[in-house]
Amino acid sequence: MKRLGIIGASGHGKVVADIARSMGYEEILFFDDSEGCASCNGYPVVGKSADIFHFSCEGIVAIGNSQVRQTLQERLEAGGIHVPVLIHPHAVLAPDVTVGAGTVIMAGAVVNPGSTIGKGCIINTCASVDHDCRIHDYVHISVGSHLAGTVQVGHNTWIGIGAVISNNLTVCAECMIGAGAVVCRSIEEKGTYVGVPARKIK
Numbered sequence: 378m379k380r381l382g383i384i385g386a387s388g389h390g391k392v393v394a395d396i397a398r399s400m401g402y403e404e405i406l407f408f409d410d411s412e413g414c415a416s417c418n419g420y421p422v423v424g425k426s427a428d429i430f431h432f433s434c435e436g437i438v439a440i441g442n443s444q445v446r447q448t449l450q451e452r453l454e455a456g457g458i459h460v461p462v463l464i465h466p467h468a469v470l471a472p473d474v475t476v477g478a479g480t481v482i483m484a485g486a487v488v489n490p491g492s493t494i495g496k497g498c499i500i501n502t503c504a505s506v507d508h509d510c511r512i513h514d515y516v517h518i519s520v521g522s523h524l525a526g527t528v529q530v531g532h533n534t535w536i537g538i539g540a541v542i543s544n545n546l547t548v549c550a551e552c553m554i555g556a557g558a559v560v561c562r563s564i565e566e567k568g569t570y571v572g573v574p575a576r577k578i579k
C-alpha cells in the first residue's frame with residue numbers, strides 16, 4: 378500500500394495531500410507539532426513530527442517556512458524515511474527537467490526544458506519556470522509567479538505570489554521577493570525586495 382506521512386497539517390498540507398491522493402497514495406497521515414489538531418481535510422493527524430519514525434510510510438514536509446522545511450526534511454532523510462517528489466497530474470514538466478526529493482509541484486505549474494529544481498522546493502499553483510532555470514534547494518515559487526528563461530534562484534529564497542523575474546537574472550539565496558514584484562536586475566544581496574521594479578526594503 379502506498380502510504381504517505383505529511384508533516385504540517387496546514388492549508389499547504391491540504392494541497393500536498395490532494396496531490397498525493399491524485400498520484401495514487403492510498404493512505405495519508407498527518408503529523409503536526411501543534412496541540413489539538415485531530416484532522417486535516419478529512420485525513421487524520423496521528424502524532425507530532427517526531428512520531429513519523431514509528432510509522433511505516435514515506436514522508437514529506439508541508440511547511441512554508443523554508444528553514445523549518447529543510448530541518449525537518451533532513452531529519453526524515455537521516456532517519457531513513459523515503460522522501461518522494463510530488464507532482465500534480467495537471468502540472469507540465471519537460472522530460473529533461475530534474476526535480477529533487479521533497480519538492481512539490483502544484484496543479485497548473487509549468488517547468489520548461491533545461492531547468493533543474495532542487496530539493497524541498499514548492500512550485501506552487503500556476504507558477505511557471507521557463508527554459509534553463511536553476512532553482513536551488515528549499516525555494517518557494519509562489520502561486521502565479523513567473524520566471525523567464527535562464528533564471529537562477531538561490532537556496533531558501535521565496536518568490537512571492539504573482540512576482541515576475543525577467544530572463545537571464547539571478548536572485549541570490551535567502552531572499553524574499555514580495556507579492557507582485559518585478560525583478561529586472563540580478564539580486565546579489567539577501568533581503569526583502571518589493572515593487573516594480575523590485576527594490577530592497579529590509
Ligand SMILES: CC(=O)SCCNC(=O)CCNC(=O)[C@H](O)C(C)(C)COP(=O)(O)OP(=O)(O)OC[C@H]1O[C@@H](n2cnc3c(N)ncnc32)[C@H](O)[C@@H]1OP(=O)(O)O
Nearest residue numbers: 501519520536537538553554555556557558569571572578
Ligand atoms: C498558496 C499561498 O498562499 S502561497 C503564499 C503567497 N504569499 C505571498 O507571496 C506573500 C508575499 N508577502 C509579501 O509580499 C509581504 O508583504 C512582504 C514579505 C514582502 C513584506 O512583509 P513585511 O516584512 O511584513 O513588510 P510590511 O508589511 O511591514 O511592509 C513594509 C512596507 O513595504 C510595503 N510592501 C509590503 N509588501 C509589498 C509588496 N508586495 N509590494 C509593494 N509594497 C509592499 C508595505 O506597504 C510597507 O510600506 P510602508 O512602509 O510605506 O507602509
